[in-house]
Amino acid sequence: MVLLFSPPLHRQRHQFVIDFIKRNKPKKVVDLGCNECTLLRKLKFHREIELLVGVDINSAAMTKKMYELAPISTEYLLPSYDQLSIELYQGSVTQKDGRLRGFDLVTSIELIEHLHLADVERFSEVLFGYMAPVSVIVSTPNSEFNPLLPGLTGFRHSDHKFEWTRAEFQSWALQVCLEHGYEVQFTGVGLAPPGQRERVGFCSQIGVFHRLSGRDDARLLPGDDAHEIFSYTLLYSIAYPSLRDNNVLRRILVSEVLYWAEQLKRGWMEEKTGEGEEASALCQTQGGGGERLSERQAEMEEKQTGSAGRCVCVPLAKLWSCCPRVQAMSGSVSHLSRFLLDDPLVKLTQDGSAVLVDDQEQDQEEEEYDDLEDTGCTEASQCSLSAVQQEDWEVDL
Structure with a gap:
């Protein structure tokens, strides 16, 4: 079949769902007939969703791409406050499963035409009667x-059992709305050529269903054993x-604290030794108050901490004021502590x-100096030893 649509029709269908989610912000979404999880892989970036579920009878199709649903490395290193869980189930959409009840949105994109007509009634009962989501998006080919589709004879796909007119x-x-307490608006994607749109409609027709506000019996009631059904x-x-x-x-907070405390x-050490002015302005660059470490901190830095050697004391108040990310995660200095x-x-x-x-650099320098004094090395022998070590390292590399 020659490509007639730009963007391609399947992308238009997925974009329709994405636009709906942006407007309505559902927290729990399930895609029936998710196949290779193409739509789910797009929806995982819309973090208003907290639970994203895919269902398909073909487990091989789902497992082919399911690991692309996993978080990327930056989401482990820099997690946000958003919550997202993703689940994939193998099962038939004509069977009930209590884990899929009470969702905010169910999508059925180009699925219903793959069912035998005898199964469509069971699908309708499961989706609208049992699952009873707040909203449903159903798309199907418009026969x-x-x-208008060049070279097409018969149905659009070999597995289609029927294709409906508008x-x-x-x-x-x-009929579904009448039986299960919903209302529906009809639309679609894939425009016909100018002059034929009224006559043939959209290439993919779409029904957007909303559960009527008075229909609260769909939710699980105390003592309801429907949640005990696990067929998937x-x-x-x-x-x-x-x-x-x-x-x-x-x-994450500990990692941030350790990093910025070291910085x-x-x-402060570079300012103390006069080795650089850029380091002394660290707090200004991080949006802090622009204050330097105090003399009291300098005194504390000289203290010993047993076998650990010397330490620099970095006040939490200073660290909190210098690092906006630490501020955001902890809320206050007392919470941080x-x-x-x-x-x-x-x-x-x-x-x-x-x-x-720990002031490891200073301790290390002192230890090296003490070792050299103990062995009686002269300044010349120190230079010679350094040269030999460097030569050995280069060989190892």
């Missing part, structure tokens, strides 16, 4: 458009990392007001 589709949709097989499940998860929040320490209190990766002062950062 009146077929004569009148047939509307008759089915209106779970093939895939993934929960995206979210800062609403305290474990994820703590991990502040280096900035509580988050860090029991974390093994973070060393706090006794009053919990500051992070202790």
